[in-house]
């Protein structure tokens with residue numbers, strides 16, 4: 001940790017209760033300090049760190065009473081040590097400093113231990129104990145219930161990630177735990193599966209079992225359908241198999257994937273998996289959003305590596321955070337170093353600027369048309385480079401027409417991106433299409449009022465959506 005002493009404005013210092021280990025400020029104490037300052041007494045410098053979210057500001061780590069006293073006597077600047085904690089927990093650091101002059105009370109120690117553990121469950125009781133001045137056993141007793149809940153949550157996350165074939169080193173990184181811990185937990189997985197299987201064999205439904213054990217439905221399906229052929233799985237899941245190249249559903253199956261802007265039906269993913277992959281194949285979804293692909297892969301027993309820029313570590317640990325960026329200084333890069341290549345890539349990017357307001361600012365839906373297409377071209381080239389000769393690509397997209405509230409006959413077509421524009425760049429990057437499947441979006445999302453207004457104005461809407469299947 002680096003250390004420097006410098007004069008900084010008192011107004012630039014922020015006191016944040018969430019990193020303060022005591023119950024409150026002792027007003028008598030800082031009153032005495034203020035008197036001492038007026039009498040010319042010089043205190044040790046306070047400690048701050050650069051504020052992580054507010055540039056130019058500092059957050060107080062140690063010396064809240066001195067800082068309050070300086071403010072009370074009307075000083076503008078003070079001497080401070082600016083710390084770089086290099087990722088260490090600021091609350092733990094503040095607690096360590098606080099026990100110097102005065103031990104934390106029982107309540108304060110317990111509360112600090114719980115807050116610190118909640119923020120970082122990989123901290124050991126010994127580390128927390130050292131910082132707050134308590135033994136490891138005492139800290140164990142403070143956090144026993146939190147640790148039990150975390151272990152259970154961790155087991156469930158590991159089960160899901162393991163079932164999807166995510167390697168242990170990536171699981172450890174994603175869950176913030178040591179790889180050996182993953183290894184030990186995975187040994188417990190058969191026991192975890194047993195209790196689910198027992199309830200299923202007693203005749204409980206998948207949703208009842210999921211609720212009872214706090215599992216997601218797709219995880220329970222992955223056990224309930226174990227050893228079954230794909231067709232039997234379709235039947236059990238209630239998905240009628242489409243034999244022809246028009247795949248249409250009125251609604252998304254709510255059991256799979258989250259309510260997500262631009263969500264696609266699990267039935268659509270299931271059909272791609274059925275026709276273009278086999279059980280245990282590795283599926284790759286680079287923009288997985290609400291997780292419909294990994295969920296469907298669980299039900300159909302495929303492995304799945306999924307990524308998205310939007311990070312949801314608690315609910316979607318299996319979707320690893322990754323932002324695809326493409327510029328001369330920061331070229332597109334493959335997110336993992338594993339040698340294994342996918343058997344099938346399912347790519348469902350934002351349909352140009354549709355839903356741009358719902359995605360992160362850095363989403364490709366915020367790009368102008370030219371840059372959006374350039375991104376896709378570089379992206380398809382990267383997918384090809386990191387695929388096997390036999391890898392299939394399933395690219396999902398729709399016509400994007402620039403209606404501008406105009407009758408169909410008056411549309412110039414100038415700003416549009418049509419499906420053949422995508423085909424052109426796919427072909428240019430070495431992908432040859434073998435199938436173009438129609439998978440229309442539901443028109444039910446439009447209200448009767450909107451439909452009637454469109455009809456009067458002769459506006460021709462878009463519900464067409466396509467799944468283009470390609471190989472090299």
Ligand SMILES: C[S@@+](CC[C@H](N)C(=O)[O-])C[C@H]1O[C@@H](n2cnc3c(N)ncnc32)[C@H](O)[C@@H]1O
Nearest residue numbers: 262263264287289290309323324348350363364
């Ligand atoms: C159409 S949605 C995918 C929806 C998903 N198939 C589902 O059914 O839930 C497109 C996703 O692309 C992600 N995305 C957009 N730009 C991205 C980028 N540059 N890097 C990573 N993800 C990106 C968005 O966060 C969004 O979740």
